[in-house]
Amino acid sequence: MNATASLALRTKLTPTTPVLRAATAALWRPEGLRQRYVRYLAAMHPLVRASVPLLLRGAERCAERDDPASRRLAAYYVRHAEEERDHDAWLLDDLAAAGAGPAAVPHPAAVELAGAQYYRIEHEDPASLLGYIAVLEGNAPGPRLADRLAEVTGLPGGAFRTLREHAELDGGHLDDLHRVLDALAPTPARQTAVSVSALHTANLLTRLFLSLAADPGGHP
Template sequence: MSAAASAAASASTASTASVALRAKLALARPAVTAATDALWRPAGLGPRYLRYLAAMHQLIRASVPLMERAAVRCAELGPADPVAGPLGRYLREHAEEERGHDDWLLADLAAAGADPAELLAAVPPPAVAELAGAQYYWIEHHHPVALLGYVAALEGNAPAPWLADRLAAGTGLPPAAFRTVREHAELDGGHLAALDALLDALPLTAAAEAAIGLSALHTAHGITRLFLGLAADPAPGDPTEGGTR
């Protein structure tokens, strides 16, 4: 391939929707990484991991309902919207792939010695409500395509393959307490590849790409806020100390 052809190919690749979205998310990566490092610091790791599991359950239990609602909105938009058909099919398929993952987190909590019933009775924190709630707003009052930014940000910040072993060593909890961390470290890379393919196949307008990017950056900011909140260990005597609320 000539240098000119190679440059043209590179420019074409750089202009794809998936690459553009990754570039936007890269802007938020330092903050997310710093919050993640604070979350997984060794001191107080055991109780903090339980709080992480609780928060992830509260967040992930919204994933399938969000995708199902977005798929319904796609059906309502109908064939007049060229994005709605393929987007709806993707969302229905991905919802099935994600179904039951919230139950994994309840099982992890039980294996770690916590009471899942206590979690289910607790009010989710504002950071969780804001993460999922913004998506409901955009699905209902703008366009369900915005949800792709949420998916990209969450799955783009999946646990590292080594994290489960590090957490097990640092907490002393049994292997059964880390199923969700292990599974998502393996699954989310494939999910991101499917999302990239969809983004590059959809006939996205500039406005649709902007909505996806805004959703992704909002989600990355929300993850950062959530992780920093979890990283801030409760003061002695706080009723949430060592618990799942």
């Protein structure tokens, strides 16, 4: 077991933390928050909708490699896909409770986030998806965020299920990912693939949040 693999990933991501926190703070500032929160839900829906297909495709590509580490990773992806199933429906319910619906055109940054992972799965190393998951799970909403947003926006409680559920679930999911990564004992090349994917994901997620925070339409 390579007990330092998850630590190495966290160390690589450390410089991205203050940048992402600043983008998140801008996203959740009180001014105009009601409309911005609805845009956030609409932007996140296509991203979350892509999660299960990405995980299952990652599992398929791992299975094709037919080595013990890849088989273990395939099993993790299948298990995590079941954990993520129907979360896109939560977002649709949140949008409906807020009096809105899904975006007619997906946010470009959301498309880039998911699309980059398809490329890495198909043409690089399917383990790269671990870096993507680490960033998304590692930047989960805080436990009090949903209550604060409900108070500021005046939206009904039913508009915040996704935030509430992920605030509770994602910490455990991240711990599970770190255990899986350490158990894989990744080669230097595989560790690099995971780290590069994570850094790219952090950059794109920051761009998404800043775009939603800055522009009334939510697009760059």
